[in-house]
Amino acid sequence: xxxxxxxxxxxxxxxxxxxxxxxxxxxxxxxxxxxxxxxxxxxxxxxxxxxxxxxxxxxxxxxxxxxxxxxxxxxxxxxxxxxxxxxxxxxxxxxxxxxxxxxxxxxxxxxxxxxxxxxxxxxxxxxxxxxxxxxxxxxxxxxxxxxxxxxxxxxxxxxxxxxxxxxxxxxxxxxxxxxxxxxxxxxxxxxxxxxxxxxxxxxxxxxxxxxxxxxxxxxxxxxxxxxxxxxxxxxxxxxxxxxxxxxxxxxxxxxxxxxxxxxxxxxxxxxxxxxxxxxxxxxxxxxxxxxxxxxxxxxxxxxxxxxxxxxxxxxxxxxxxxxxxxxxxxxxxxxxxxxxxxxxxxxxxxxxxxxxxxxxxxxxxxxxxxxxxxxxxxxxxxxxxxxx
Numbered sequence: 301x302x303x304x305x306x307x308x309x310x311x312x313x314x315x316x317x318x319x320x321x322x323x324x325x326x327x328x329x330x331x332x333x334x335x336x337x338x339x340x341x342x343x344x345x346x347x348x349x350x351x352x353x354x355x356x357x358x359x360x361x362x363x364x365x366x367x368x369x370x371x372x373x374x375x376x377x378x379x380x381x382x383x384x385x386x387x388x389x390x391x392x393x394x395x396x397x398x399x400x401x402x403x404x405x406x407x408x409x410x411x412x413x414x415x416x417x418x419x420x421x422x423x424x425x426x427x428x429x430x431x432x433x434x435x436x437x438x439x440x441x442x443x444x445x446x447x448x449x450x451x452x453x454x455x456x457x458x459x460x461x462x463x464x465x466x467x468x469x470x471x472x473x474x475x476x477x478x479x480x481x482x483x484x485x486x487x488x489x490x491x492x493x494x495x496x497x498x499x500x501x502x503x504x505x506x507x508x509x510x511x512x513x514x515x516x517x518x519x520x521x522x523x524x525x526x527x528x529x530x531x532x533x534x535x536x537x538x539x540x541x542x543x544x545x546x547x548x549x550x551x552x553x554x555x556x557x558x559x560x561x562x563x564x565x566x567x568x569x570x571x572x573x574x575x576x577x578x579x580x581x582x583x584x585x586x587x588x589x590x591x592x593x594x595x596x597x598x599x600x601x602x603x604x605x606x607x608x609x610x611x612x613x614x615x616x617x618x619x620x621x622x623x624x625x626x627x628x629x630x631x632x633x634x635x636x637x638x639x640x641x642x643x644x645x646x647x648x649x650x651x652x653x654x655x656x657x658x659x660x661x662x663x664x665x666x667x668x669x670x671x672x673x674x675x676x677x678x679x680x681x682x683x684x685x686x687x688x
Contacts, residue, residue, distance in 0.1 A: 304449035313448065317455045321462040322500075324358045327351040328467060329500035329527040336419055337367040340515035341531060344539040352420065356429050356436035357443075358459050363425070365406040368416035372405070373472075374512055375415070377487040383411075384472040387488055391477045398468030466499050475505035482519055483510035484574035494523040501525035510571045511546035519546060552688035558666060563659045565687035567648045573684070574645060578609040580680040581637050585609065588633045636672055640665070 308316070331351035334340045343351075355361055369383050376382045383405040386394045394401065405411055420429075429436075440459065444452030470492070479490030489509035496503040496517060504517040504525060511519075518525035534540035549569050555562070566573055628635045647661050669681035 302445070302450040304445065304447045304452055306447050308448075313451050313455065316448070317458045320358070320455065321459055323354060324459065324463060325466075325498075325500040326527065326530055327355050328359075328463060329502055330531060331355070332361070332363065332366045333370065333502070334515050334527070334531070336363055337370040338513050339418075340513050340542070340544050342541045342543060343534075347534065347539050352425075352429065356433065357440040358437070359463050360433035360437045361463075362406070362430050362433055364412060364416040364419040364421075364430070367419050368412045368414070369402060369405050371415040372411050374509070377489075377509070378476075384468070385488075386473055386477045391473055394473035394476075395469045398472050399464035401472075402468050467502070471499060471502050471505060475502070479506070481506045482575060483507065483571035484578060485509045485571050491523075494518075494520065496523070496525045496527065501527035507546070513544050514546040515542045516545045550688045551683070551686045553686055555686045555688070558659060558663045558685055560655060560659060562685060562687045563655060563662055566662065566684065567658075569687070570645075570648045574641070576683075577641060577644060577680055581674075581676045582609055584674060584676040585634060585637060588631050589627065592627055592630055592634075633674060636674060637677065640669060640672070640677060643668075 330341075331343065331348065332355070335343050335348070352363060355363075372381070373383055373385075378385050378387045380388060382388060384394050384398060384401045389401070437460065441453070441456045444456045444459075446452070448455060474492055475490060476488045477490070479492045480494075481490055483506055485506065487509055489506045491506045492503040494504070501517045502508075504519070504523055507517050507519045507523070508514070515531055516525060516528045518528060531540055531542065535542060547568055549565065549572060552561075624634075628638055643665055647658060647665065650658065650661075653661075666681040666685060669677040672678070
């Protein structure tokens with residue numbers, strides 16, 4: 301059997317494969333995603349070029365192509381123009397053919413020209429990395445075989461499959477299909493698990509879609525983003541500089557009137573506002589729905605109610621929309637909650653109004669919530685007034 305320069309027990313090869321793929325994951329999330337696509341941080345030129353070189357060896361991905369496709373995903377999320385939306389092409393297609401969807405979009409010159417700006421365009425990029433992307437992958441195979449022998453082919457195969465499966469498939473697929481949502485964004489993004497280790501923090505995908513330009517993907521106290529840990533270490537070593545992180549919500553207790561600071565906070569934290577609204581009225585709506593089901597033939601379950609509270613009415617299945625429309629007609633509480641949710645979301649969607657007009661609408665919303673007679677709406681409104 302062909303032996304390499306480095307001899308290790310079997311578990312040593314396993315750890316080596318995992319370590320090498322983890323470097324690739326760090327390069328994707330820190331360099332391609334947070335640095336290049338979103339400009340959430342600056343990297344020292346040495347670190348930046350190491351990541352470019354490493355990705356050339358282990359993935360063959362072109363920086364401009366990756367950044368352009370990801371930016372387009374954010375700009376056209378969950379529409380026909382989204383390069384990889386499970387809502388449009390199906391979860392099975394994204395999971396199993398994610399890399400093919402990426403490859404197809406990378407050949408779209410319009411995408412690269414419109415979304416691929418401000419990416420590396422030096423001599424190495426033009427003469428080596430972009431035109432000879434397959435050369436790096438071949439070189440990685442040779443290096444692995446020389447170092448580890450025949451088992452190096454297996455290590456290389458793991459390296460080659462890790463990103464297509466976990467990034468192109470899991471993040472783009474499961475990250476828009478299954479998991480929990482901390483923020484009620486317009487798309488289907490989810491946090492797969494609260495511990496972002498396996499894919500460098502990208503597991504916290506809903507957080508990222510809420511604050512796309514944040515260098516930190518964790519948001520709740522129990523969430524962990526290992527990519528952010530690496531960024532903070534590099535920052536302490538003067539190898540990186542964070543440009544932006546998600547803003548923290550502040551509450552000024554005792555406020556009884558919305559002001560311009562409240563308005564700005566509500567707009568800034570709009571996805572958190574809608575998520576908080578859903579949590580506040582969940583119990584009330586659940587009790588009302590159970591009461592209705594006891595009096596009428598309504599085919600609605602907790603899952604449908606949760607989707608209704610955490611998403612727009614239009615994302616429900618046709619039969620669920622029909623059932624909820626029936627419920628809205630039978631219940632003043634549900635009808636009021638739904639109308640108030642739509643009015644609240646409409647405040648930050650009216651970009652043609654002045655700040656003073658938007659503030660007047662916010663104050664009016666709070667007055668109506670507190671006059672509704674629905675305790676959950678009243679409590680939520682009082683908390684909303686304290687945003688600062």
